[in-house]
Amino acid sequence: MKQYDNIIIGFGKGGKTLAGALAAGGQSAAIIEQSDKMYGGTCINVACIPTKSLEHSARLSAAQGGTFEEKAERYAIAVEKKRKLTSMLREKNYQKAVGAGVDVILGNASFQDKEHITVTKPDGTTELIQGGRFFINTGARPFIPPLPGIEGNPYVYTSETLMELDTLPGHLVIIGAGYIGLEFASYYANFGTKVTVIQDKDRFMPREDAEMADAVLKSFEERGILLLPNASVTSVDAGKDHAVVSVKTKEGTQKLTAQAVLVATGRRPNIQGLLPEKAGVELTPRGAVLTDNKLRTTNPNIWAMGDVAGGLQFTYISLDDSRIVKSQLLGNGERTTENRGEIPYSVFLDPPFSRVGLTEQEAREQGREILVAKLPAAAVPKAQILNKQTGLLKVIVDAQSGLILGAHLFCAESHEMIQLFKLAIDANLPYTVLRDSIYTHPTMSEAINDLLAGI
Numbered sequence: 001m002k003q004y005d006n007i008i009i010g011f012g013k014g015g016k017t018l019a020g021a022l023a024a025g026g027q028s029a030a031i032i033e034q035s036d037k038m039y040g041g042t043c044i045n046v047a048c049i050p051t052k053s054l055e056h057s058a059r060l061s062a063a064q065g066g067t068f069e070e071k072a073e074r075y076a077i078a079v080e081k082k083r084k085l086t087s088m089l090r091e092k093n094y095q096k097a098v099g100a101g102v103d104v105i106l107g108n109a110s111f112q113d114k115e116h117i118t119v120t121k122p123d124g125t126t127e128l129i130q131g132g133r134f135f136i137n138t139g140a141r142p143f144i145p146p147l148p149g150i151e152g153n154p155y156v157y158t159s160e161t162l163m164e165l166d167t168l169p170g171h172l173v174i175i176g177a178g179y180i181g182l183e184f185a186s187y188y189a190n191f192g193t194k195v196t197v198i199q200d201k202d203r204f205m206p207r208e209d210a211e212m213a214d215a216v217l218k219s220f221e222e223r224g225i226l227l228l229p230n231a232s233v234t235s236v237d238a239g240k241d242h243a244v245v246s247v248k249t250k251e252g253t254q255k256l257t258a259q260a261v262l263v264a265t266g267r268r269p270n271i272q273g274l275l276p277e278k279a280g281v282e283l284t285p286r287g288a289v290l291t292d293n294k295l296r297t298t299n300p301n302i303w304a305m306g307d308v309a310g311g312l313q314f315t316y317i318s319l320d321d322s323r324i325v326k327s328q329l330l331g332n333g334e335r336t337t338e339n340r341g342e343i344p345y346s347v348f349l350d351p352p353f354s355r356v357g358l359t360e361q362e363a364r365e366q367g368r369e370i371l372v373a374k375l376p377a378a379a380v381p382k383a384q385i386l387n388k389q390t391g392l393l394k395v396i397v398d399a400q401s402g403l404i405l406g407a408h409l410f411c412a413e414s415h416e417m418i419q420l421f422k423l424a425i426d427a428n429l430p431y432t433v434l435r436d437s438i439y440t441h442p443t444m445s446e447a448i449n450d451l452l453a454g455i
């Protein structure tokens, strides 16, 4: 029977990073991955990287314009380019792990007991493997609501399967207005598809600063993306060459004909087939692996990292989870989920929306006295160069301390700019430091001078 000091289940961001570090530290380590099409994990194969490659191609295509046929041709090329990119990264990730001395074992892992897992190989054979420590890094899987007609419908896609569609849909209906729904809406609109987004809630982007959500909504409307708020899908039927989506809104029921329907209704922690209970690993009521602030599970020799641990679903959170675990195994053990600082994020719309910290409403609810700085994107020279005048920049500052409480940027390059605000918040820098800093010109970041001077 094979034995390893460390067994990582799932080739995710946290797992592969930790495996490399443990192997470099002289310990034996194996990664168990159920699919050879997933070496390197979700992000590089079916999520962040391919979507951003398509998003980039879509923006270039929109700038070129032309007929639907010309756009459809460019779309097919973009999908092929994305495939080449992901397969190159998959191979690189595999070589990197193996080169670091990590054994990569293909198969589906299930706990047998507290020290053993069974790996079921693609040919159906099984292997029992013993581990000293285990790290669960099995990610998340799409949640598909049980709507009539959805199962087995050839026009219904998840984010993963839609990315493999070579034919540009004339009309795409998206169920769900979360991160995936909005990103796909934005880039398919740029590719030249008519897009309708079905939103169950009344409010658009309900977790975001209301003014920022309004700015994004306005830009969607200007781009011709149709949003149906307060809407519920009652069925998705398959026609001859299209789907028919029945949607109930305040106005009544309407039937939408679409070449493709994307279900983007959330992703849940993935423990399918893992049998964590056999190893004494408990779950939260929402089905995530239960962990403490050092990502230890209810078994002292087992940790969980990334989406499966039930936190925010971002690749960089999985990466940071690996830092927390590594700090216990190879460092001073000080890093926890509570001291890693503010968590920024970017939604890759056109332009991107990025945020870190509190919204204006949240700051007021906390009873704080606040100062609010705002600047329209059109006031930034670089936005004019890029022809991206749409958008708004907004920063919330504590009136007493001068510390930045939140930054909300809906503008070109916001995904790069937001890092500065995260750093300033974590380092307790007063807003005046960013206000008076020298920025290169012409850049979007230099807008921070004018934005914060407005306080």
Ligand SMILES: Cc1cc2nc3c(=O)[nH]c(=O)nc-3n(C[C@H](O)[C@H](O)[C@H](O)COP(=O)(O)OP(=O)(O)OC[C@H]3O[C@@H](n4cnc5c(N)ncnc54)[C@H](O)[C@@H]3O)c2cc1C
Binding pocket: 009, 010, 011, 012, 013, 014, 015, 032, 033, 034, 035, 038, 039, 040, 041, 042, 043, 046, 047, 048, 049, 051, 107, 108, 109, 110, 137, 138, 139, 140, 159, 160, 180, 270, 272, 273, 274, 305, 306, 307, 308, 312, 313, 314, 315, 316, 318
């Ligand atoms: C469309 C889309 C776009 C996204 N865009 C972004 C973005 O721009 N930026 C960002 O930060 N995040 C983005 N995310 C989220 C990000 O992809 C995830 O948060 C991240 O990939 C989670 O990584 P992980 O380490 O938890 O595990 P994953 O990378 O999900 O890896 C889990 C692995 O475990 C394997 N596995 C599962 N069960 C078993 C088992 N029993 N045995 C063996 N192997 C198993 C799976 O095959 C998989 O390869 C996006 C997600 C989606 C779906």
Ligand SMILES: NC(=O)c1ccc[n+]([C@@H]2O[C@H](COP(=O)([O-])OP(=O)(O)OC[C@H]3O[C@@H](n4cnc5c(N)ncnc54)[C@H](O)[C@@H]3O)[C@@H](O)[C@H]2O)c1
Binding pocket: 145, 175, 176, 177, 178, 179, 180, 181, 183, 198, 199, 200, 201, 231, 232, 233, 264, 265, 266, 267, 312, 313, 314, 345, 346, 347, 348
């Ligand atoms: N740029 C990024 O970092 C990025 C991009 C894409 C995805 N992600 C990650 O992937 C995760 C999953 O994304 P997601 O968009 O699937 O989930 P989400 O939780 O962000 O959004 C799901 C949305 O679907 C709605 N919904 C649920 N059931 C519905 C129904 N029956 N009809 C209509 N709407 C319904 C919910 O109200 C919610 O607004 C996100 O949490 C995010 O962390 C990150």
